[in-house]
Amino acid sequence: MVLHTAFHDQNFQRRERGRMQVKREMEVSNESGFCPLTGIYKSRWNSPSLPQTPLLSLPSFLLSSLPPPTLRKPAYIDSISGDSISYGELRSLTNVVACTLHSLGVKKGDVVLIVSPNFLHFPLLVLGVMAIGAIFSTANFLHTRLELETQIQDSNPAIIFTTQELEPKLDGLIARPLIIVEQFIDEVVHCGEPHNGELLLANVTISQGDTAALMYSSGTTGMSKAVVCSHHNLIAMSCLLSHVWNANGTGVCNDIYMCVVPLFHMFGLSMFVCGVLAVRSTTVILRKYSLEEMLIGIEEYGVTRLPAVPPMVIQLVKSHDKTKEYELGSLKEVICSGASIGKEHMEQFSKCYPHVKISQCYGLTETNGPITLCNGINGRFQVSIGRLVPSMEAKIVDVRTQKPLPPLKCGELCVRGPPVMQGYFKNQEATSHAIDREGWLQTGDLCFIDTYGLVYIVDRIKELIKYKGYQVAPAELEEILATHPEIHDAAVIPYVDEEAGEIPMACVVKREASNVKEEDIITFMASKVAPYKKVRKVVFVNIIPRSPSGKILRRQLKALGTHQKMEISSRL
Template sequence: MAARPDARSGYCAATRTFRSKRADVPLPADADLDVVRFLASRRHAGVVALVDAATGHRVTFQELWRAVEGAATALAAPPLSLRKGQVALILSPNSVHFPVAALAAMSLGAVLTTANPLNTPAEIAKQVADARPVVAFTTRDLLPKLPRAGAGAGIRVVLLEPDRLPSDPSPVVATIGEISATPPDPTRRRDRVTQDDPATLLYSSGTTGPSKGVVATHRSLISMVQIIMSRFRLEASNRTETFLCTVPMFHVYGLVAFATGLLGCGATIVVLSKYELPEMLRAINEYGVTYLPLVPPILVAMLAHPNRLPLGGLRKVLSGGAPLSKELIEGFKEKYPQVEILQGYGLTESTAIGASTDSAEESSRYGTAGLLSPSTEAKIVDPETGEALPVNRTGELWIRGPYVMKGYFKNAEATQSTLTPDGWLKTGDLCYIDEDGYLFVVDRLKELIKYKGYQVPPAELEALLLTHPEIEDVAVIPFPDREVGQFPMAYVVRKKGSNLSEREVMEFVAKQVAPYKKVRKVAFVAEIPKNASGKILRKDLIKLATSKSKL
């Protein structure tokens, strides 16, 4: 008889693994299924798929799937001639065109890669040189950022605009308006696309080092869609929920939720081209938004606002990207008692899936990332000995599930060090799972500060420093030192009007921690650099601290 996990924690002593306490999601048996066909085949009562928050323009589900089919027909034909296995790039802010481009490309078996519109031309050229896209979707404003030489020389460009202008340069061969209006050709040649084929090539945030291309398959995306639908119980509901898209669609969180996942369950997605608090509040009220997925900095801004913001019929806030503190959750609950906070944990390498809190009760376990997602197994592994650890012991989190990436693009070495032959993804996060099966993320393994052989988690010191009444924001990094290896250095953003000194910061910490955890250097800055999902860009701060330039 197979060993059974403990009902309370999900831990199985015989296999030394944790099993999700949530019911497994059903996965389609048809091997020849791509994520687009899977999404389009879902039955639901939804009518409006997408709304442009700025203009009020609405796209119904019928119009969406008609546009995707038309765009796919045009993409497959000359002059675009996009084929299975080739890469298509989207370089764009959020728009109602983004999902059409993404779904049309993936339906052909092409591999989708996305770039941050804020990236420099040099950063975009580097991604183009690695991914080698043959087609790029971008806006007129961002077109100059695409490389015209080297790997960018032959890229065929589709503008995410309604029409072409006489002044558009030669790489532009079509607009999304034109290709979406193409009559679908049911007789066109279709490549066989299977669940095991690559669907996306997303570049991980690289908060600790250079970013790597993460390849996810159609199976990864299909299982992610199923998990999202079971999490929000949207299929079983008669009411249409309205989600506001504040997070960037080029990021895994935005792409899986808004350009794919939620379109399978009849939800309406209101698209903000970029986040601004007044515009977000207007959209919530004007379009009857009920769900607000966001990253922690937006939540912080909503709580810090001097007035109680008008949130209309908003019922749930979904936070991802970085864990929320007890103070933040409690403060938000007190200010907005009608809104539930839910959290999620995931990586680009796990298609943004891993753990989540799905009710106010689960979220009230402060500091948790939640219970393991459906269809998920986990191990907590001692980084020194490789031993799998039981309940309430801290080690590196390994997860296994149908949504885990295929590997890193053209990087066998990184793939082998991150994915085990039997499918475990080493997350690089130091975690523990408690006696009730809740996951707690302690820190990034690679970000641990090694002081005289002791390991110091920066997140612990950051959480402590944020309790100081004069500190607005903070980041702690390892500062190299010949004698001790590394010691903790804090970058601090003071609150308005504060004259907090370096000595006061160091004394505040020293009184509350073991000697090896003391902050031994402080610099004051105007803001902490963070990526799109709210994670601290430590590598930028380490570079700043170790360069000879004046702070």
């Protein structure tokens, strides 16, 4: 009887432990959004209802139901001149642009390319192109003529908009004459409502599934590819950003945003066309980034939120003494994206600007904008990239086995949801590699999700350095290098080694007047990381090439190393 009781007690205790374990797992699941049965993380935000109307374009969704008070509200302001476009003007001028494009022979499905820096009427061109059913596309205006020619051959635009300054770089790349944006906008703004304009647009049938934009990926590790973005993708992004940003539930946000990032990049397009218009807020547009002009604009227009990229945040820290000359009390938050920013830089920013929250968000061209945001997360800065936006699902999968992983386990981030692209333009092979049959997009980013549903980036999987079987994350080493007092900028890339496979090599931009040597940096790093992570070679360069969103263009650095045929004496 005693044995039976003991056996019963043991069974009872095992069952209790099992129940407690299940309870703990469920608690983790509730906090993190993770389902142990499916391996899927779900957003903790309630999902908004997305428009179900099949025939709907992004411009119509954003502008067709404007309340009367909003019509007079500035949608966009030029930071330097003070010129502005109200919501009412934006709606009427969108129709004018669409009808003018029609008169130029542009029809539904044609690609319209814009090659230009930021300017006040850039969003107007975006909306006008999409309103007639044409496909909006952009190119980095800093590209060489050869790079622009490659992209033009790929997308085959019907017409190209550009500036007078950039005209020589593009002249002759398509049969039709270039359209100079300054002249085009001047004519459009002063011509008034087109005759029969409403009737013309009413006869253009645009469905949510139609292609709205071709946006080219950054090409940080390989060739840039054209991402096919549907009206549905961009409408979904507008809805999701509005749902998260619209804290007061009124549909109108009184924040003043400043646009210092390129509008030709998906970060700029999603934030300042999809997001800001959806919450009926105001954007102050800076034509060309400069720290001084940005500070003047924040002060003059009472900017409250500043989406930025890491180099801008770092510059704000380094120039703190200068920024004290400006009244920045209106600024509530800096939203950093485009590339990872180190904890050290975030801590320094918080010390310099204690009244400003610094947060991160994460997205890809392939996701039509940010799919994680830090809204609602407490603290002056957030090392994580935030939580999944509404309607998004995620998996963290083991890089080798492809099995889904629970919270705190590191693997590749895969995402699924309404903003995910249709695929890569004319590249079914690349599309099938990126998106599986269940709709999961492989981001290529090594991440983990904690027990509270916060997402953390470790590095790009393709950029991991394989040293003697160990995996070394360049971003971790770059964060440490950034703390060296004599380093202005740095990037870490792999260098092929016969014995080790690859060794971490640091490409370093010295601070002005610095005499730091390779040996100094190697010693500095050796004291801060595990032996397999040590930097074993340093080369000094004039600049670290970066994309408009702040990502390091490692492909260019690797090419530089190949061309220079650098001699390596590996320190294994």
